[in-house]
Amino acid sequence: MNADHVHNGLGAAIKALTDVVAPSLDADDPLAREQLQLVVDYLDLVRSRTDLLWDRERVTLRHYLAMAEAIGEVPEAAAPSLAGAVVTGRRTLADPEAGVRPLRDAGGALAAALSELVRALGAPDADPALRARVEAIVVDASDTLVEVERAWYLPLGFDPEPEAVAPVEDVLADAGAALAAGRRPG
Amino acid sequence: MTAAAVDRDRPSAAFIEEMRRRFPTERETDALLVRKLRRRAGPPYRRIAKDELAACLEAMLAERLDGPFEISDTRWFTGGVSKIQLGFTLAWDDPERGPSRDRLMVRMDPSESLNATSRVREAELLRAFHGVLPVPGVFALDADARWFPEPALVYAFVDGVTKPTGATSGKVSGLGTNFGPALRERLAPQFLDHLVRIHTFDHEEAAFTALDRPRAGTTESALWQLNRARRVWEEDRADDLPLMEVAANWMERNLPATDVVSVVHGDFRSGNFLFDEATGEIRAWLDWERAHLGDRHRDLAWTTQALFGHYGEGADRGTYYVCGLIPRDEFFARYEEASGLPVDHDALAFYRILNCYQIVVSTLATAYRVARLGKSHQDILLARVKGEVPIVVGELRQLLKERM
Numbered sequence: 001m002n003a004d005h006v007h008n009g010l011g012a013a014i015k016a017l018t019d020v021v022a023p024s025l026d027a028d029d030p031l032a033r034e035q036l037q038l039v040v041d042y043l044d045l046v047r048s049r050t051d052l053l054w055d056r057e058r059v060t061l062r063h064y065l066a067m068a069e070a071i072g073e074v075p076e077a078a079a080p081s082l083a084g085a086v087v088t089g090r091r092t093l094a095d096p097e098a099g100v101r102p103l104r105d106a107g108g109a110l111a112a113a114l115s116e117l118v119r120a121l122g123a124p125d126a127d128p129a130l131r132a133r134v135e136a137i138v139v140d141a142s143d144t145l146v147e148v149e150r151a152w153y154l155p156l157g158f159d160p161e162p163e164a165v166a167p168v169e170d171v172l173a174d175a176g177a178a179l180a181a182g183r184r185p186g
Numbered sequence: 187m188t189a190a191a192v193d194r195d196r197p198s199a200a201f202i203e204e205m206r207r208r209f210p211t212e213r214e215t216d217a218l219l220v221r222k223l224r225r226r227a228g229p230p231y232r233r234i235a236k237d238e239l240a241a242c243l244e245a246m247l248a249e250r251l252d253g254p255f256e257i258s259d260t261r262w263f264t265g266g267v268s269k270i271q272l273g274f275t276l277a278w279d280d281p282e283r284g285p286s287r288d289r290l291m292v293r294m295d296p297s298e299s300l301n302a303t304s305r306v307r308e309a310e311l312l313r314a315f316h317g318v319l320p321v322p323g324v325f326a327l328d329a330d331a332r333w334f335p336e337p338a339l340v341y342a343f344v345d346g347v348t349k350p351t352g353a354t355s356g357k358v359s360g361l362g363t364n365f366g367p368a369l370r371e372r373l374a375p376q377f378l379d380h381l382v383r384i385h386t387f388d389h390e391e392a393a394f395t396a397l398d399r400p401r402a403g404t405t406e407s408a409l410w411q412l413n414r415a416r417r418v419w420e421e422d423r424a425d426d427l428p429l430m431e432v433a434a435n436w437m438e439r440n441l442p443a444t445d446v447v448s449v450v451h452g453d454f455r456s457g458n459f460l461f462d463e464a465t466g467e468i469r470a471w472l473d474w475e476r477a478h479l480g481d482r483h484r485d486l487a488w489t490t491q492a493l494f495g496h497y498g499e500g501a502d503r504g505t506y507y508v509c510g511l512i513p514r515d516e517f518f519a520r521y522e523e524a525s526g527l528p529v530d531h532d533a534l535a536f537y538r539i540l541n542c543y544q545i546v547v548s549t550l551a552t553a554y555r556v557a558r559l560g561k562s563h564q565d566i567l568l569a570r571v572k573g574e575v576p577i578v579v580g581e582l583r584q585l586l587k588e589r590m
Contacts, residue, residue: 031563034264038566067428081188108426112188115426122435132590135432139590142429142583149576156573160362160492 010047014040045155052152055172057103058093059148062179064110065089067141071117071134078126079117085109114138144175189426195559196227197421209417211410212398212478218302219414223421230560231297234335236260239272243292243340246333250326253279259289267571268300268475269293270563273343289343290325295336298561300552300568302418303475305329305337307396311449311474312341314392319380320344320470344470346460362496363456363510372466374511377459380471381489382525385448385482399479405441407480408536412437415544423551424558433543433582436590442533444481452476454485455494456509482527487537490517492581493545493574535589542582549574 017040025032049056068086076083085106092098092106118138121131150159151168159165166174192201202223206216240260247255255278263271272292280286295305309327316323322341328334349363365373389399400407416434451474458473488494490508498505506514518529553568555561562568 029262030264031262035564035566038570042566042570108190111426111428112190114428115431116188118428118431118435122431122438131435135435135590138428138432139583139586142579146576146580146583150580153573153576156570158493158573159577160496 004051006050007047010043010050014043014047017043041156045153048155049152049168052168052172053100054103055176056148056152057100057107059172059175059179060145061089061093061103061107061110062176063141063144063148064107064114065093066144066179066182067114067138068110070137070141071114074117074130074134078120078130079113081109082113082117085113144179147171148175187420189423194226194422194424194555197223205417205421209413209420211414211417214304214307214396214398215302215410215414218304219417219421222298222302226298226559226561228297231562231565233563234270236262236272239270239292239294239334240274242334242338243272243274246326246328246340247276247278249333251278252281255279263291267564267567268296268303268562270296288325290340291322291343292334292338292340294334294338296562296564297336298556298559300548300556300562300564301475304396305339305475307477308474309339310392310394310396311477314389314394314449315384315387315471315474318387319383320468321474322470322472344460345462346469347463348457348460350463362494364496365456365510369461369463369466370507370511373461373468376468377509377511378517378520378524380459380468381451381454381485382521384451384454385485385527386525387449389447389449389479394479397477397479400444400447402445402447403443405443407444407447407478408437408441408540411478411480411484412441412540415540415547419543419547419551421551422547422555424554425550427546427550427579429579429583429586430543430546433539433586436586437536437540437543440536440589442481442483442530442536445530446482446527447479448482450478450480450482450484452478452485452488454489455491456511457494481533481537483530483533483537484541486518486521486529487534488541490514491538491541491545493577535585539582539585539589542578542585545578546575546582549578 017036022033022036025036065086068082068089074082089106089110092102095102118134120126121134148168148171150165151171153159154162154165154168165171202220205223206220210216237260240257244257247257255276257274257276259273259275261273263273270293272294273289274292275287275289277285277287293305293308305327306329309324312321312324315321322344324339324341326340328338328340331337350365350369398410400410412434419430451471453473453476454471458471459468460470460472461468494510495506495508495514496510497503498507508514508517512520521527522529549571553571557565557568
């Protein structure tokens with residue numbers, strides 16, 4: 001079994017900043033002290049998430065793919081890059097060798113194509129029925145990514161209802177399974 | 187255009203002009219956003235030493251003050267995400283009071299800020315509200331960065347805290363502060379009274395040069411604010427988020443007319459006032475940089491934003507406190523009674539959506555861009571505010587769902 005040296009290294013960095021650097025800071029420099037704590041908190045967040053980066057990007061890609069598939073076919077003029085982004089997204093998701101970067105790029109391309117579509121449908125001469133349908137799908141589907149991201153960033157302490165957020169591992173697993181099965185998570 | 191289609195780290199002149207054409211807004215805001223983009227390809231922010239900033243201050247005061255003066259006790263202040271703040275003591279000969287010692291603050295932009303805002307506007311608002319509300323007195327303004335590296339404002343230092351000492355809640359920027367029952371009781375009536383005073387202030391008599399006045403009975407104010415937010419989204423983002431485009435479409439279709447033009451503070455919430463912990467007296471309202479003339483519902487929606495308040499504890503668990511101070515159910519009724527101004531729930535819904543949209547613009551787009559380019563003194567804090575994004579996007583989604 002290989003040890004996790006990234007996790008170990010980040011832990012050592014946090015300890016050095018907390019035990020060695022923090023006490024040596026100028027007492028007359030509150031910004032430095034505040035920022036050191038923010039750095040420690042951020043490293044701690046990253047340390048708790050390194051094993052989950054791949055799962056997160058896969059869920060994000062699945063999320064946008066599901067959104068695009070729910071929308072279905074649309075006039076090419078309104079979304080010239082959507083069909084290609086869907087093909088690339090499906091291929092990337094089906095590739096077990098695809099790492100974090102290609103997954104992220106494929107998800108980003110889908111988000112861009114979907115955004116382009118929504119923008120185009122906002123034009124005064126766009127089909128109002130299609131616009132209403134697409135907008136409703138985007139709003140409805142967006143909760144999956146919201147829940148994943150809430151769980152991801154929970155340790156930073158911004159969430160007004162932290163007790164309502166499940167552990168990030170569970171949220172990712174639930175969202176991934178639900179999206180793969182074509183149903184809503186939760 | 188998609189996030190990847192434009193080099194936002196080095197925006198072209200054509201891109202800048204396109205933003206101006208597509209999203210017309212207030213003249214001062216337009217000038218600030220153009221300045222931001224033109225300077226973007228410049229070097230990252232370099233931390234300025236206290237002595238360097240004190241030297242800038244000395245140069246400015248040497249031209250502004252008659253007679254000798256001495257600057258001492260310079261010290262950094264944190265608080266706030268977007269501006270650099272240095273406190274100091276000035277010994278000088280005030281023509282009115284004679285020999286004086288005043289505690290003052292320098293408030294200066296970093297190279298690029300979370301908010302491209304105007305020190306001129308901030309100074310005009312502080313001067314206008316002197317004697318109307320507790321605000322710090324303006325001492326000097328360097329509008330064009332003649333003495334300081336960036337535009338700067340010098341104003342009176344005010345004693346006080348933004349949250350109770352030892353508060354367990356309340357994050358770096360003062361969001362979600364839990365004041366506890368005793369302080370809440372003292373602070374809440376002042377908080378509401380001050381909001382009412384801002385919205386009922388007679389701005390027709392004020393000599394504002396950095397604020398444009400929208401016409402009452404039109405959608406002009408809503409459109410300027412929407413255009414500002416959409417423009418910054420286009421200028422700063424690195425991500426695409428389809429929900430943001432749905433929100434923009436919906437807002438464009440549902441611009442509300444402003445019934446009464448008011449001064450809008452723009453960031454009226456806990457964390458932006460200083461109070462005396464012993465007496466519970468509000469000593470100063472800060473952060474007027476987002477103030478404008480427009481629709482009071484913008485403030486009402488902002489103040490009641492979910493990020494800024496919290497739920498009660500124990501038996502009070504079901505009560506949501508606006509800015510940690512006033513139960514949400516009471517807030518609007520008490521405001522209407524005190525101000526004589528109605529709360530229009532359609533206008534409120536629009537500005538709730540706009541505010542969520544604007545917070546996502548700041549926390550997802552601008553914070554990323556500024557931190558990526560190392561443009562501020564608070565890059566690590568800006569990287570961290572990504573944690574706010576899902577909460578606000580969730581709220582935005584819910585608000586749209588209710589209205590579509």
